[in-house]
Amino acid sequence: MRTILLSAAATALVFSAVPVAASSEVCATAPDALRTLAASADAATQKRALRNVALGEALCDARNRLDAQKKFASAARILGTDLAAVAANQASVAAQ
Secondary structure (H helix, E strand, O other), X not given: OHHHHHHHHHHHHHHHHHHHHHXXXXXXXXXXXXXXXXXXXXXXXXXXXXXXXXXXXXXXXXXXXXXXXXXXXXXXXXXXOOHHHHHHHHHHHHHO
């Protein structure tokens, strides 16, 4: 029984670390990609999205990467997309 609990705890620890690892990359790439995307939005949408981008950057600076990722995702939703699509687009541009 003890082995099962330890195994379950170790598995939970591994899976809980995945978003944090991914979000450190988001802090480096998402702000520029979201600003580029926001440039083509109307003024009100752009203002709302860029507010979330600025908050996300401040959270990155404070090493609160998980909440920063949430702000970047919120900005992406405001702009009519999701953060995964923004990241994929950024990766394809970088590869070219």
